[in-house]
Amino acid sequence: MLVEIRDQAFEPFAEVKGFQDNIAQQGQYGATAIFIGTMRDFNEGDEVSEMLLEHYPGMTEKYLQGISRQAEQRWPLAESLIIHRVGKVYPNEPIVVVAVWSAHRGAAYEANRYLMEELKARAPFWKKESLQEGDRWVERNTSGH
């Protein structure tokens, strides 16, 4: 289980591969579910040129570690990885990667979905978008279901 907050751009596929290469239980996982969230250049009908991602240092990590532990208790997971950006983010840059390894796809898909939905609903991050008319805070996340 690894949770990281990054203030620099990262390459999610390389991160997932690097992490997977170091999983102790090689040969034990048959399913890897990966979710990558990437910044769009539009939101609610407006062009977005950049975004500032704020978080609550300490609480964010604690919350993400908590949901990772809950996922491990609920599903038979070999490993999980969450990396999330903060700071200035530009369109096309990855914001988040959630990856889960398990013996079978059912647990991998479900645990990945669980982690992502809990992150969106409760992890203390906030987005401020830069538009042509100025900046605006994103007010809420929509449900992914």
Added chain:
Amino acid sequence: MSIQVRFFASLREQLGQGGCEIPAAQAATVQEVWEVATQGQALPQNILSALNMEYVALDHPVADGDEVAYFPPVTGG
């Protein structure tokens, strides 16, 4: 003998401060910490609160050395 108070995101901008310190004796609950820290401003309905980096309800008790945070709905991911 104090409580650390923190505000985040749009709430921080509205209040014009990232946080403050209040005497522990002045507040017994998360709600009362808000009232002391903002000089009696009304707490917006959608604001979330955390005590020592865990979500709590407004009626949760507080103690000396605690960190209490207030913030708007989260928008990560």
